[in-house]
Amino acid sequence: MKRIGLFLLTNIAIMLVLSVVASLLGGDRFLTQGGLNYGSLLIFSAVFGMGGSFISLAMSKWMAKRSTGAVVIEQPKSAAEAWLLATVERQARAAGIGMPEVAVYDAPEINAFATGMSKNNALVAVSTGLLRALNQDETEAVLGHEIAHVANGDMVTLTLIQGVLNTFVIFLSKIIGYAVDSALKRGDDRSGPGIGYYVTSMVMQIVLGFAASIVVAWFSRRREFAADAGGAHLAGKRKMIAALAKLKAQHEPSSLPQGMQAMGISGGVKSLFMTHPPLEERIARLQASQ
Numbered sequence: 001m002k003r004i005g006l007f008l009l010t011n012i013a014i015m016l017v018l019s020v021v022a023s024l025l026g027g028d029r030f031l032t033q034g035g036l037n038y039g040s041l042l043i044f045s046a047v048f049g050m051g052g053s054f055i056s057l058a059m060s061k062w063m064a065k066r067s068t069g070a071v072v073i074e075q076p077k078s079a080a081e082a083w084l085l086a087t088v089e090r091q092a093r094a095a096g097i098g099m100p101e102v103a104v105y106d107a108p109e110i111n112a113f114a115t116g117m118s119k120n121n122a123l124v125a126v127s128t129g130l131l132r133a134l135n136q137d138e139t140e141a142v143l144g145h146e147i148a149h150v151a152n153g154d155m156v157t158l159t160l161i162q163g164v165l166n167t168f169v170i171f172l173s174k175i176i177g178y179a180v181d182s183a184l185k186r187g188d189d190r191s192g193p194g195i196g197y198y199v200t201s202m203v204m205q206i207v208l209g210f211a212a213s214i215v216v217a218w219f220s221r222r223r224e225f226a227a228d229a230g231g232a233h234l235a236g237k238r239k240m241i242a243a244l245a246k247l248k249a250q251h252e253p254s255s256l257p258q259g260m261q262a263m264g265i266s267g268g269v270k271s272l273f274m275t276h277p278p279l280e281e282r283i284a285r286l287q288a289s290q
Contacts, residue, residue, distance in 0.1 A: 014052045031193055036178050042171055049166030057159040060115045061101070061123045070103035070125045080131060084143075088124055091144055091234045095151035100124045110134065110247055114146035115155055122150040138246055141231050141239040148230020154223045161219055165212035173208055177201030220275040228282050229289065241286050248279040 030041035064070060076082035081104070088102050098120030107127040116122030124146045130139065149155070181197035232240040276282075 014055050018048050018052055045167045045170035049170050050163035053159050053163035053166050057117050064115050068105040070105035072101050072103045091147045095147050097151050112142050112146050114149045137239045138243040141235040141243040144234035145227045145231035148227040169208040173201045173204035176204045217275050221277050224276050225285055244279055244283045
């Protein structure tokens with residue numbers, strides 16, 4: 001099961017679009033009659049790689065709302081919504097960040113996620129399944145976990161990591177594309193890149209993009225422990241452990257769009273694309289903490 005974030009999928013799509021647009025507009029000036037100009041290619045890769053990553057980050061809240069159908073609470077319509085807003089506001093103040101948007105999305109699963117472009121421009125959303133299955137103490141801990149993700153700047157750090165990876169994905173895909181095209185044109189006197197260059201570059205960009213997501217998944221797994229510790233600090237260790245134990249007992253396959261799983265609370269199968277450590281390991285880490 002590929003637990004690849006919506007951020008990663010959006011990023012790959014944006015990178016492909018930017019690459020095609022750049023080629024059509026003559027942005028591939030690193031291609032010379034003598035071959036590839038590696039210095040120009042590296043600059044091109046860095047500009048588009050970092051740019052694509054930050055465009056993905058800028059779109060993250062919009063994509064999250066669209067993909068989950070999350071409804072932002074503007075004016076509380078129930079005691080539960082009023083409690084959600086008050087709890088997030090209190091935790092955000094304690095964490096030293098701006099008040100995030102708070103939303104609820106309709107799904108049977110027990111889940112939550114946080115995303116946004118900065119610590120002061122974030123979104124925290126919970127599923128209706130979570131609100132039904134968890135009591136207030138456990139929900140408070142889950143909210144604290146998500147607030148900790150925001151306060152720790154995990155989305156921004158992930159974006160920087162993704163930007164560096166994008167740079168190498170573009171750089172290597174162009175080099176491989178040029179090598180394949182040169183092999184296909186051997187004995188051909190035509191100058192300039194052929195169809196082999198464009199097709200191979202695009203395919204390799206997708207393949208290497210998914211390979212890069214393994215690194216991002218590893219980063220996500222490491223940050224879960226920090227978010228658990230943050231949730232324990234904001235809501236109490238007992239509540240955080242209880243919430244994780246409830247998730248372990250009632251966990252079911254997540255229907256949360258893949259993009260939100262990278263910042264959500266649920267776990268998953270062990271694999272290179274796993275964005276969360278096993279719940280047992282997270283509980284043990286908290287129990288062993290001071």
